[in-house]
Amino acid sequence: MTHAQPTQAQPTQAQPTHADHSLDSFGDAAASATRVTPGNALRPEDIAISPDKPNDDVAEYALRLGDDSLILAQRLSHWISRGPELEEDIALGNIALDLLGHARSFLIYAGHALGKSEDDLAYWREEEDFRSVWLFEQPNGDFGVTIARQLVVSIYQHLLYSRLVDSTDPTIAAIAAKALKEVDYHRDHATQWTLRLGDGTAESHRRMQAALELVWPYVDELFDDDPLIDRIGDAGVRPSTLREQFDADIAAVIDEATLDLPTVPRAMGGGRRGLHTEHLGYLLAEMQVLARKHPGASW
Amino acid sequence: MAAAPLQPVPAHASPADSSATDQAGQAYFDRIIAEDSRIEPKDWMPEAYRKTLVRQISQHAHSEIIGMQPEANWITRAPSLKRKAILMAKVQDEAGHGLYLYSAAETLGTPRDVLNQQLLDGKAKYSSIFNYPARSWADMGAIGWLVDGAAIANQVPLCRASYGPYGRAMVRICKEESFHQRQGFEILLELSHGTPEQKRMAQDAVDRFYAPALMMFGPPDDDSPNSKQSMAWNIKRFSNDELRQRFVGMIVEQAKVLGLTLPDPELRFDEETGQWIHMELDWQEFKDVIAGRGPCNSQRMARRREAHENGAWVREAAHAYAEKKMQQKAGAA
Amino acid sequence: MSTENQQATGQSANIWPLWEVFVRSSRGLSHVHAGSLHAPDAEMALRNARDLYTRRNEGVSIWVVPSDAITASDPDAKGSFFESPQGKDYRHATYYTKSEGVKHL
Ligand SMILES: [Fe+2]
Ligand SMILES: [Fe+2]
Numbered sequence: 001m002t003h004a005q006p007t008q009a010q011p012t013q014a015q016p017t018h019a020d021h022s023l024d025s026f027g028d029a030a031a032s033a034t035r036v037t038p039g040n041a042l043r044p045e046d047i048a049i050s051p052d053k054p055n056d057d058v059a060e061y062a063l064r065l066g067d068d069s070l071i072l073a074q075r076l077s078h079w080i081s082r083g084p085e086l087e088e089d090i091a092l093g094n095i096a097l098d099l100l101g102h103a104r105s106f107l108i109y110a111g112h113a114l115g116k117s118e119d120d121l122a123y124w125r126e127e128e129d130f131r132s133v134w135l136f137e138q139p140n141g142d143f144g145v146t147i148a149r150q151l152v153v154s155i156y157q158h159l160l161y162s163r164l165v166d167s168t169d170p171t172i173a174a175i176a177a178k179a180l181k182e183v184d185y186h187r188d189h190a191t192q193w194t195l196r197l198g199d200g201t202a203e204s205h206r207r208m209q210a211a212l213e214l215v216w217p218y219v220d221e222l223f224d225d226d227p228l229i230d231r232i233g234d235a236g237v238r239p240s241t242l243r244e245q246f247d248a249d250i251a252a253v254i255d256e257a258t259l260d261l262p263t264v265p266r267a268m269g270g271g272r273r274g275l276h277t278e279h280l281g282y283l284l285a286e287m288q289v290l291a292r293k294h295p296g297a298s299w
Numbered sequence: 300m301a302a303a304p305l306q307p308v309p310a311h312a313s314p315a316d317s318s319a320t321d322q323a324g325q326a327y328f329d330r331i332i333a334e335d336s337r338i339e340p341k342d343w344m345p346e347a348y349r350k351t352l353v354r355q356i357s358q359h360a361h362s363e364i365i366g367m368q369p370e371a372n373w374i375t376r377a378p379s380l381k382r383k384a385i386l387m388a389k390v391q392d393e394a395g396h397g398l399y400l401y402s403a404a405e406t407l408g409t410p411r412d413v414l415n416q417q418l419l420d421g422k423a424k425y426s427s428i429f430n431y432p433a434r435s436w437a438d439m440g441a442i443g444w445l446v447d448g449a450a451i452a453n454q455v456p457l458c459r460a461s462y463g464p465y466g467r468a469m470v471r472i473c474k475e476e477s478f479h480q481r482q483g484f485e486i487l488l489e490l491s492h493g494t495p496e497q498k499r500m501a502q503d504a505v506d507r508f509y510a511p512a513l514m515m516f517g518p519p520d521d522d523s524p525n526s527k528q529s530m531a532w533n534i535k536r537f538s539n540d541e542l543r544q545r546f547v548g549m550i551v552e553q554a555k556v557l558g559l560t561l562p563d564p565e566l567r568f569d570e571e572t573g574q575w576i577h578m579e580l581d582w583q584e585f586k587d588v589i590a591g592r593g594p595c596n597s598q599r600m601a602r603r604r605e606a607h608e609n610g611a612w613v614r615e616a617a618h619a620y621a622e623k624k625m626q627q628k629a630g631a632a
Numbered sequence: 633m634s635t636e637n638q639q640a641t642g643q644s645a646n647i648w649p650l651w652e653v654f655v656r657s658s659r660g661l662s663h664v665h666a667g668s669l670h671a672p673d674a675e676m677a678l679r680n681a682r683d684l685y686t687r688r689n690e691g692v693s694i695w696v697v698p699s700d701a702i703t704a705s706d707p708d709a710k711g712s713f714f715e716s717p718q719g720k721d722y723r724h725a726t727y728y729t730k731s732e733g734v735k736h737l
Binding site: 035036037038039085087090091094188189192196 | 648657658669670671672675676679680683684687688689690
Binding site: 082 | 364367368371374375376377378379380381382383384387388390391394395397398401436474486489490493494496497602605606609610611612613614615616617618619620623
């Protein structure tokens, strides 16, 4: 890796695995296919103990990225136990868990500047304080809509994080490096499904095309620049500079899937300024209800 | 000699010489069981053994899958992001357990879609505990601690079940379950040391899940007609009551650490017999819930059917795409 | 073929085939059978295997094989098929007792 790691947030050597040796005596053939380790990647907990503190602008930027991932993780988590096949429950669950991990890392880092914890930010902010863009708030719809949303998000996030690994802010760069490998897989997952739904049956083709039309109005907002982007400079990535590659990448998938690029007009957007779709209120009401019933409680 | 495919195979090919095969097969089977060795998918096995296994393994798989629902119910409302991640990973594991088990059942010759259809048609049973509602966040703790705990007590001996694929699936599952029980315990620990309201929530959840968790081990030994045969076949290693005993002994100590009480005024250790005495369990309720008259049976089944039906066009699309690609490949070659 | 299997083929538009999954837990070790899963094609089978069988870093490499592509030895022939190696102690170093104690042998 070429980017700098945050000084104190080095991925700590993984704690010794809590290996359950008591079971290894049963069926040693299975043992080597079931040996588990926690790995040693950067965890939200590592960011939490790091003293690195972003300036206000970088904190706001981290909030944006964190909110995007948090809202999408919340959406995707609803699929677990409802997928089109059990294997897909697990796949979508993995993606939701990855995104939740990214969200926590970004929110924890932003919280260092704001004097707040990840949970303060997730559970105690009002709707207008959230910085997610509209695409992430869109309802799951049928599996096709979820895949269409995943396709756009994963291609966008892949481009974003592959540039953000060079952020001048070492913590942002480190989070991006971990996230990049994961969203690479998300992109692959969404691509595989877009191909299968687009070029599967007549019905799946129709549904997938309709799904693309449904999410497309929210694509442009991902690439809007604003004054914050000017202020943070090389700590972040200028969204508009990702657009050309995004268009090429997504067009290739849509084309191979025998689908058409939608030509619907863009929605206004405004999530970065706290102006959200009607959907976010419901999503937050559900997400925050329990925590807010018990102010000051720990879980 | 003839090579045979690994997956679903009839144990004997031609009915003409089946009785000779059966005799030799039975002798071989009996020896394997007597030696406490393992039966593998292609071995000859008595029809009743195969049937018992398919029923037990598929019921077990269905329980994992239906069991996702009460907990999935709280993923979107988990009170902290860390708990949300843990719960999501836990429920996702249960889907995995279902899959490991369906995979073991399939080696006995019954495909997963057939098993799934039995579930959707209401012809298959699953653990009655999942027909109770998960009303509060503390239920995530009680389910992890008591329900996964009881499951582990049941499942650890099954790692040595005489049917190889079942035992191997259980090894994988038990390794994952140990995190499930711990996360549940920690949820309750956190609540019982939290605000008075949180502690009340925790006690209420334990009160509701204690008896159903004890019933997870099945009816008392004298009312469990199939147990004996299962033990003779080395599928089951301990009787229902033995396992229940062992479990009660474990949770008594754990409840003390939690600072919570078990809702059982009769609970005590009998020094003379070395047995734990617990209250009379309501076996009529157990039978009612199994038979479909529990609080959530229809809700759980409706949700499973809905997922299956909503997914049909997706499964068909993937299938059609695979066919198309195969034909294109064949055409190009 | 059993009635159950016929039922399965009857609704095949909806049913994905079965794949066997083999996982290499770390470099230097062989792939070991981990279990099976359903997937519409090889690409999805690999991905499903990754999600199902390596959620806890259990593997660095995965093979998927259509279940019906595996040919297995016939268990009924166990006696004769695996009889030959029995009783041929001279294939094993322990058979040669006279050289015991001689260094580097
Ligand atoms: Fe489980
Ligand atoms: Fe579990």
